[in-house]
Amino acid sequence: MMKKANKINTEFFWDGATWSNLFKLYFDIKASLNFLNCGNQQLVHFFEETVGVTPNYPIRLHWYGPLDGCVFNYEKGKISKLDAVLSLLYGRMNVSITWQSKSGRIYDMADEDIDCDDLIFWFENLEKEECLRMINPIIDWHRLVYTSGFIDVHKKVWAVDFSVPFVECMNSQLLPIFEERTGITINKSNRVVLGSMPKIDPITPEMIAESDKIVRLQRSIGLFPQLDDEAFEDFIEKTKPTNDYPKFQYQKGTVSTISLYFWIAQNIFAYHQDIKWQSKSGRIYDIADEDIDYNDIEFWFDNLDVEKVYQALYPKIDTPFKLKNLSYELKVYQMSLDAIIHMHLKTDCLADAENYIIEIDNFIQEINEKTEKKDPKYAVIHGWESKIEDGFIDYSLKIGDNGIAFLKKLFKFVSDLNCFDEVVMN
Structure with a gap:
């Protein structure tokens, strides 16, 4: 059984000081610490009362910035509203942070003289059942391909249709091949997922400059503590936005091929992997076909790089601290x-x-x-x-x-x- 801390994390939804800086940087919006801390306190209570659980891990509110092409939506009035994204352990939900006062005063995010007893915060669009699913889902971790997500992403991002029978058959055949070739059992701890590389809009010089500015601000508030100055500059250069992104590739024929990506170690590491298939009967199967004969179609990896999988799952890294005289x-x-x-x-x-x-x-x-x-x-x-x-x-x-x-x-x-x-x- 998971053992819990005595109390919920007091920065359950947001770190006031950090987001005060990021609001200014991303959107040129001032948000006072008093406002953020009051909102945090009440929203934690509202979430627990509405959903009926107290998660033992941090749940975060966040906002997509200009690099994501998003607009900051803040409506001020008798009932004020701030759109946000709620990040749970297994998913995200679009919500609106809403507030009003008992006295009739219209509070602004920038106000310092916050009377928290006068303010009432709540969430709009907070769906209890969806929250519970994202907090504690029933997941079969013994998979390479998560069918519904795989199909949805390819439809939304690439306008490509995969059928459920095709994806299920692909997963059922590739999973044992992967485990036999690598010796790795796929489970919750060893997550290796076959999916698509997200489609990226063209990168402009302004977006590159904005990215550099944001990462340096994150460094200034304590992120990336394991990197010294030289390593941080190298990280900046290697992660600079680029237009050199792959496209979805599908070649249909006697031997068909699709280009997918392995997402490894909780999506920290990804690399290209071609998947091939053919049939014993000579039939040419399409990715959208519903009538898949599992005994006729054969899937395999094209040049599975086992070493890359090991490097991603078990990277030998230097610890970001030095400990002397340990007994082990x-x-x-x-x-x-x-x-x-x-x-x-x-x-x-x-x-x-x-x-x-x-x-x-x-x-x-x-x-x-x-x-x-x-x-x-x-x-x-x-x-x-x-x-x-x-x-x-x-x-x-x-x-x-x-x-x-x-x-x-x-x-x-x-x-x-x-x-x-x-x-x-x-």
Whole structure:
């Protein structure tokens, strides 16, 4: 069972200071911290009352900026409205942040003299069932292709029609081929998805300059802490917007081909992959055909690059911190907000494994309690699971925005237990 922090993250919907800066940068709109903090407090309560759950991970409100071709929609009046996007764990929802006052005063986002007892905030277009689906969906993680999303994206982005039987057959044949070739079992932890590269509008010099400006602002408010100045400039250059984007490619014939993309490690890494198929009967199947004979059609990968898959799923990276004199060997293969930590017990510590879990759980909970007291030295842990298996203690952690600070403390605490000879984070 997932263990929860005592309280919900106090910056549940937005980080006031960050969004105050971003509103000004993106849209030249002033938003006071007093306004944002009042809205955050009331919207958290409204969300929990409406949806009926308190998620143990951060849910964020955000706005698409000029680079996305979006317009900031803010209507001021007796009932004011601000359109936004609500990001949940497994999806996004367009909502409107709405507010009015009991006194009749019309509050502006820029107002500093906010009487929070006078203001009433709520969401419009907040759909309870859709929220619940995006918070805790029933998902078959043992797939390469997620049929409905795959079909919807290709229809919307490329105006290309795939049939459900075609996509289901493609997934059922390619999945075992992939797992046999790579030795990797596709599941929630090892997510490899076949999909399409998004279609990108032409990039202008103004958009490149805007992108550079935004990324540098993000750097100034604490993002990318693992990069030194030289590495950050290299990152800027490598991620500069470009018009060099692929197009959807489909060649129909005796041996047909479509060009797709592998999305790996929660969409952090993507690369091109051609999929081919033919039939035993000689029939030429189209991607839109409904009458797919699973026993007649044969799918395969064209030049599956197993090494690229390994590099994406298990990148050996330098940790963004240095820890000396640990009592075990530390290996970090990936840094993300969902951390899986495998701790190999020393032989003479196996019998006390349950006690070590209790000590580590207490340590994590202590960090959460100190966080709630606004101690900036500690990070928030939104939830965690633990188990003992084959001489290992395994932890699955949902780490907050200050994850590096937390991990440093956790790895040192585990070292003090002196009961592990190796700790691996994937």
